[in-house]
Amino acid sequence: MNRVDAEIALAKEPFIAMPLVLLRASMRGRLDDFQDALARSEAWLAAAPTQQAAIRTRVEVLERVHRFADARALLGKLKDPADLALAIDEATEAPEAALPARKAAMDAWPTPTHIVSYAATLALAGKIDEALATMQKAAAAVHDNAPELLAWMLFQWGRIYELDSRFAEARDLFAAAHARMPAYLEATAHLAQAMDATGDRAGAQKLVDEALADNRHPELLGLAVRLGHAELTDEAKREWERYVAALPLAFSDHAARFYLTVDPARALVLAKANLANRDTPEARALVGEAALAAGDPAAACEAVAPLVDAKAPKAQRFIAWRALTKCGRTEEAERL
Numbered sequence: 001m002n003r004v005d006a007e008i009a010l011a012k013e014p015f016i017a018m019p020l021v022l023l024r025a026s027m028r029g030r031l032d033d034f035q036d037a038l039a040r041s042e043a044w045l046a047a048a049p050t051q052q053a054a055i056r057t058r059v060e061v062l063e064r065v066h067r068f069a070d071a072r073a074l075l076g077k078l079k080d081p082a083d084l085a086l087a088i089d090e091a092t093e094a095p096e097a098a099l100p101a102r103k104a105a106m107d108a109w110p111t112p113t114h115i116v117s118y119a120a121t122l123a124l125a126g127k128i129d130e131a132l133a134t135m136q137k138a139a140a141a142v143h144d145n146a147p148e149l150l151a152w153m154l155f156q157w158g159r160i161y162e163l164d165s166r167f168a169e170a171r172d173l174f175a176a177a178h179a180r181m182p183a184y185l186e187a188t189a190h191l192a193q194a195m196d197a198t199g200d201r202a203g204a205q206k207l208v209d210e211a212l213a214d215n216r217h218p219e220l221l222g223l224a225v226r227l228g229h230a231e232l233t234d235e236a237k238r239e240w241e242r243y244v245a246a247l248p249l250a251f252s253d254h255a256a257r258f259y260l261t262v263d264p265a266r267a268l269v270l271a272k273a274n275l276a277n278r279d280t281p282e283a284r285a286l287v288g289e290a291a292l293a294a295g296d297p298a299a300a301c302e303a304v305a306p307l308v309d310a311k312a313p314k315a316q317r318f319i320a321w322r323a324l325t326k327c328g329r330t331e332e333a334e335r336l
Contacts, residue, residue, distance in 0.1 A: 222258035264293035
């Protein structure tokens with residue numbers, strides 16, 4: 001990220017700086033990076049309210065911090081809002097609905113980004129085999145070695161295996177992504193979880209400890225707590241509350257996952273806030289998991305009931321099965 005920081009510092013025009021600012025935010029995941037992106041995009045739009053690049057960038061930033069209603073409100077000012085509308089729809093609705101548009105985009109522009117995006121949507125819709133087959137096409141379409149692109153592509157590939165609970169295969173891909181971009185927060189976090197899931201807790205602890213030396217992100221602090229550093233619990237709580245207070249829509253889901261084991265009641269509040277902002281299978285599964293942890297099986301069943309007939313990944317269907325079994329809805333549980 002040092003190279004990106006330097007390029008941002010040298011950039012004089014917002015149309016040059018903003019893609020780099022967004023890249024930095026997506027890779028490091030830090031609150032101040034997202035706040036910087038929000039401030040810069042707002043200033044650019046205020047200075048050039050009819051400029052398409054300024055409007056487009058503002059929509060993209062708002063979508064990244066999960067301010068979906070605000071992002072949608074600006075779509076009408078764009079001459080060609082289709083790709084951004086699709087990103088918002090995909091983030092707020094069932095993934096299955098976005099598949100036709102994602103495939104059309106891939107067929108029209110078979111770039112690695114479009115191919116990977118289609119594969120990721122297939123995986124979120126529970127179509128794991130199709131997603132993995134599509135990723136082979138993405139690998140063949142790569143014609144440069146930009147570390148950010150390769151790390152993102154490898155991470156998304158690993159996520160497909162992770163969604164299918166195939167952690168050993170996911171671990172190899174997360175490790176490859178991490179090797180290319182050690183500052184890539186999501187790759188580091190998911191690699192640590194995959195290492196732990198495949199029996200290498202010591203390696204996961206070492207990885208997280210090294211990452212924390214550079215980035216005291218609450219995601220990493222929470223992982224450290226889960227991996228045995230109970231003394232970091234209060235710091236993790238403070239940091240998650242700071243992130244949620246500043247950008248509640250952006251971080252409620254991640255914070256909820258941390259609180260599942262340390263404060264299930266808080267996890268349930270945050271998971272419900274996330275579901276209110278975007279009704280997706282993943283958001284419903286998170287509410288179900290939090291409600292079970294908080295001892296509220298009725299709330300868990302209410303949240304996950306739509307997943308019985310939804311096309312969702314194995315991990316989310318498993319949570320739905322747990323919840324429905326717990327509250328005695330055995331017929332629906334068996335259908336899962």
